[in-house]
Amino acid sequence: MAGLADIAGRVGREGRRQPVMLRGRVGEAALVRAAQRGSSDAVEELFTRHWDGAYRAALLVTGDRAAAEDIAQEAFLAALRALPRFDLRRPLRPWLHRIVVNRAIDWSRARTHRREVGAETAPEAATFDEADPRALGDDVAAALLRLGPEQRAVVVLRYLLDYTPGEIAAALDLPRGTVNSRLRRGLDALGDWVEAEAPR
Amino acid sequence: MSRRDLRRALERAAREREDPRARERSLRVLHAAYAAHEPRARRRPWRALVLGAIVAVVGAAGVAAARAPHSEIGRAMRSLLGAGEPHARQALVRVPGGGTLLVQAEGGAWVVSDSGVKRRLGAYAGASWSPHALFAVVWRGRELTAVDPKGRVRWSLPAPERIRVARWASGDGFLVAYVSARSLRIVAGDGTGDRAYRSVRPDVAPAWRPGGGHVLAYVDARGRVNVDSADSSRSLWRTSRAVPPAAQLLWSAGGEFLLVLAPRRARLYDGSGRLLSETPWGAGFAAAHAVWAPRGTRVAVVRVNRAKRLSEVAVLDARGGRERVIFSRHGHFGAPAWSPDGRWLLLPWPEADQWLFLRPDASAGRTAVANIARQFDPGAQSPEFPRTVQWCCT
Numbered sequence: 303m304a305g306l307a308d309i310a311g312r313v314g315r316e317g318r319r320q321p322v323m324l325r326g327r328v329g330e331a332a333l334v335r336a337a338q339r340g341s342s343d344a345v346e347e348l349f350t351r352h353w354d355g356a357y358r359a360a361l362l363v364t365g366d367r368a369a370a371e372d373i374a375q376e377a378f379l380a381a382l383r384a385l386p387r388f389d390l391r392r393p394l395r396p397w398l399h400r401i402v403v404n405r406a407i408d409w410s411r412a413r414t415h416r417r418e419v420g421a422e423t424a425p426e427a428a429t430f431d432e433a434d435p436r437a438l439g440d441d442v443a444a445a446l447l448r449l450g451p452e453q454r455a456v457v458v459l460r461y462l463l464d465y466t467p468g469e470i471a472a473a474l475d476l477p478r479g480t481v482n483s484r485l486r487r488g489l490d491a492l493g494d495w496v497e498a499e500a501p502r
Numbered sequence: 503m504s505r506r507d508l509r510r511a512l513e514r515a516a517r518e519r520e521d522p523r524a525r526e527r528s529l530r531v532l533h534a535a536y537a538a539h540e541p542r543a544r545r546r547p548w549r550a551l552v553l554g555a556i557v558a559v560v561g562a563a564g565v566a567a568a569r570a571p572h573s574e575i576g577r578a579m580r581s582l583l584g585a586g587e588p589h590a591r592q593a594l595v596r597v598p599g600g601g602t603l604l605v606q607a608e609g610g611a612w613v614v615s616d617s618g619v620k621r622r623l624g625a626y627a628g629a630s631w632s633p634h635a636l637f638a639v640v641w642r643g644r645e646l647t648a649v650d651p652k653g654r655v656r657w658s659l660p661a662p663e664r665i666r667v668a669r670w671a672s673g674d675g676f677l678v679a680y681v682s683a684r685s686l687r688i689v690a691g692d693g694t695g696d697r698a699y700r701s702v703r704p705d706v707a708p709a710w711r712p713g714g715g716h717v718l719a720y721v722d723a724r725g726r727v728n729v730d731s732a733d734s735s736r737s738l739w740r741t742s743r744a745v746p747p748a749a750q751l752l753w754s755a756g757g758e759f760l761l762v763l764a765p766r767r768a769r770l771y772d773g774s775g776r777l778l779s780e781t782p783w784g785a786g787f788a789a790a791h792a793v794w795a796p797r798g799t800r801v802a803v804v805r806v807n808r809a810k811r812l813s814e815v816a817v818l819d820a821r822g823g824r825e826r827v828i829f830s831r832h833g834h835f836g837a838p839a840w841s842p843d844g845r846w847l848l849l850p851w852p853e854a855d856q857w858l859f860l861r862p863d864a865s866a867g868r869t870a871v872a873n874i875a876r877q878f879d880p881g882a883q884s885p886e887f888p889r890t891v892q893w894c895c896t
Contacts, residue, residue, distance in 0.1 A: 337536075345536050346529065353525055358516035368621075368652045371524040376617050378532050379595060442508075443515035461505060462512045 331390045338385055349378060352395060355463055356402045362462065363406035363454045365447045373409060377401040399463055400473040403455045410451035445492045453488040456481055531619060534593040534877060585833055586854025590870035594618045594877060598859045598869055599841030601893050602651065603848075604631050604638055607878035608886035611640055613651045620877070623653040632670040632691070635894035639678050641665040646680055648693060657693030667707040673714030677732060681708065686720055688732055699732070709751040709760075711773075719751045719760055727751065727762055729775065739775030754794045754801070759820050761801060763792045768803075770820060778820075786810070791837035795844045802828075802847055802862065804835045815849060817862050828862050839893040850874070852887040 328347070336344035356377055360370035377398055381388075388394075446454055452474075459470045467485065471478040595618040597603060603614040611629035613621045623629065626640035626647070637656060640647050646665055647658040661682040668680035676691045684704050689696040701723040702708070711717035716732040725744030730737050746764040753760055759778070762769040765788040770778045783789055783805055790813075791804040799820040806813045814830035815838065829849065836850030849858040855876075859869040879885035 342533060342536055345532065349529055349532055353528065357520060357524060357528075358513070361516050361520055362512060367519065367521045367524070371521060371528065372615070372619055374524075375528040375531055375619050376615075378528065379535055379617055379619070382532065382535055383595070442511045443519065446512075446515075458512065461508045462516070464509070 330394055334385070334388055334390055334394060338388070345382070348381075348394065352398055353378075355395070356398055359399060359458050359463060360402050360406045362443065362446060362458045363403060363451060364409055365443070366409075369409050370406070373402055373405045376405065396465070396469060396473060399459070399465075403459060403473065407451045407455050410454075442492070449488050449491050453484050453491070456484045457488045457492075460485055530880070534873075535595040535618065585831075586851065586856045586872065587858060587868070587870035590856055590872035592872055594620075594857070594871045594874075597841075597893075599843055599846040601842040601895060602635050603839075604629055604635075604892040604894065605878055605888045606890040607888040609879050609882065611638065612878055612888075613638070613653075621651070621653060623649055623651075628665070628667060629892075630667075630669055631892050631894045633672045633675045637670070637675075639668045639670050639680070641668055641680070644682070646678075646689070648678075648691075659689065659693055659696055661687065661696075666704050669708055669710055671710045671716055671718075671732075672712045673710075673716075677710075677716055679708045679710065679718055679720075679732070684723065688718075699735070700728070700730075705747065706745070706749050706751060709753050711753050711757040711760075712755055713757040717757075719753065721745055721749065721751070727760075727771075729760070741771075741775070750792065752792055752794055752801070754799055754820060755796050756799075759799065761792060761794070761820075763789055763803075765789055768792070787814075790835070793838055793840060795840050796842055797844050800844075800862075802838050802840065804838060804849075806834055815847070815860070826862075829858070829860055829868075836887075837890060839891050841893055842895050848891060848893060850888065850891060855887060857891075 330348070330351075333344045333348050337348060353374065357370055357374040360373040361367065364370050364373065380401055381394065381398055446457065449457070455474065456470055459465045459473065460467070465473065467478055467481045470476075471481045474481070476484075594614065597614060597616045597618065600616040602616065603612075605612040605614060606626075606629050609622075610625040611623040613623060615621075623638065623640060625642065627642040629638050629640040631638055632648075635651065637648050637650055640649055641661075642665075644661045644664055645658060646661055646668060648656040650656060661680070662685065663683035666681045666683075668678060670691070671677040671679070678689050678691060679699070680687055680689070681702060681704050684701055686699045686702040686708060687696060688699045700720065703721045703723060703725055706721040708718055708720040711719065711729075717729060717738065718732045719727060719729045722728050722740075727741040727745055728737060729739050741762075745762055746766065748765055750763040751760065752763060758773050760771045760773075762771070765783075767780060767782045768789060769780050772778055786807045786809050787805040788808070789803055790806050792801055794801045801818055801820060803816050803818060804813060805816065811832050812830065813833060813835045814827050815835065816825045816827045818825040828847070831851070833851065833853040836852060838850070839848045840846070841848070845861065845863065847860045847862050849860055851858055855872060855874055857871045857874050859871070861867045875885035875887045878888045
């Protein structure tokens with residue numbers, strides 16, 4: 303099984319093994335290729351590079367730690383399942399974030415649905431914890447949770463993960479105009495806390 | 503505020519609320535899943551040829567040995583090759599058929615989502631789903647607890663003595679029955695109104711009839727099967743004969759049949775207590791486990807022939823028809839579990855350290871997952887195979 307040092311060695315200019323310290327220099331395509339060939343070190347390096355962004359995006363869209371962990375974890379497992387046929391010319395990051403944000407939106411919608419069903423038919427469902435925006439304490443997080451999940455998603459993609467409106471439109475399968483209007487409304491709704499920079 | 507300030511504020515908000523252990527847990531899951539992933543092979547034809555030749559020789563010897571179950575060579579070869587299905591996946595990364603598993607392992611209870619994500623509920627001695635898997639009732643020592651699938655405690659109560667088993671009422675989920683020492687007790691689904699109900703034989707778990715109505719079957723202290731309306735404490739019917747030791751009470755999915763499973767024979771009653779059939783297993787076989795399909799009147803039975811060290815899984819229909827043996831191997835199997843859609847049967851195989859996902863209605867297409875003990879007893883020097891698994895609702 304190829305280790306990370308082997309990968310670094312292959313991409314090194316002198317064709318010999320490089321120390322693991324060189325992790326940061328190994329290109330993503332090389333890591334994906336190594337992962338396809340059985341390097342668990344490469345998988346771990348890809349995880350390390352992308353975990354924070356995926357988990358934090360899910361956390362801000364759902365407002366729920368456990369759900370965010372599940373969603374981010376499932377996105378990585380989906381990436382693993384897709385690994386054998388993954389196109390090395392495509393960057394992994396937007397592909398992963400697209401899964402995360404769409405699942406986080408689905409989860410937030412489903413939570414609303416569960417609350418409605420539980421109140422009517424299932425007494426045990428009514429006792430589930432709800433994410434309480436006030437409990438979050440921090441103003442920006444609380445303000446964010448007052449938005450709908452779709453608006454939260456575009457704000458998170460734009461301002462946490464730094465995607466352009468065009469990239470967001472592609473990730474969420476939306477017209478670019480819709481992305482812009484959701485960004486504008488989202489930033490308006492964040493209110494006084496954010497003196498919004500209007501989306502371009 | 504600039505875009506950079508907003509980004510910093512969002513990062514800070516996320517950082518302050520994130521669970522620092524989430525990364526480590528997820529990385530563990532990812533590594534386990536990756537171990538099951540088959541890497542893209544490099545092109546080394548000579549190596550494949552040599553490997554193929556070795557596999558062919560060892561495989562032929564293994565097949566020959568497996569056909570001679572009582573021979574020393576057979577035992578040695580099985581020991582060398584290992585029991586279990588070949589080509590097993592090395593980790594559970596997806597639950598075929600969907601649904602959620604509740605696994606009781608040595609170190610505690612676990613929930614496994616359909617995508618294979620595992621969550622440890624806590625160090626409990628036993629666990630059982632609520633009817634829609636919105637909660638689980640779990641127990642350890644004298645403590646009975648209701649938790650949600652994320653492990654958050656909803657309520658907890660102390661029992662008079664050590665708890666042996668608990669079952670959440672099907673249908674509305676308003677009641678929970680549990681056995682504390684030799685006393686059957688009932689508590690409301692919100693943890694209130696705990697009361698002693700009857701004296702029972704503690705080795706037989708009570709069983710709620712599906713479909714609501716709070717009808718409960720249990721074996722009383724004299725060994726007789728009782729079926730009561732728990733709401734009114736009224737007896738609906740009772741058998742005159744005592745059941746043998748190690749019996750199990752099992753309601754069919756529609757609640758029209760009660761199967762009383764004992765090692766040597768099975769008795770089938772209808773909903774009003776009429777004995778419909780009494781089936782001895784015969785030919786050296788004893789029944790170890792049975793589970794009704796989630797719909798219809800089929801039941802999967804695990805039987806073992808101790809003399810031949812042979813176990814088999816048969817699917818029978820309570821309305822008649824021929825039984826069908828769908829899987830048979832040397833060794834012992836654990837209690838199976840049907841998928842919520844009734845298309846898969848999870849069969850634990852402790853000696854192989856595998857879970858098999860069988861297709862009772864298909865001639866082929868089973869899936870094996872290996873390294874089960876390690877996945878549910880991580881960190882243990884000698885991991886134990888999980889004791890039970892329940893499979894619930896999509």
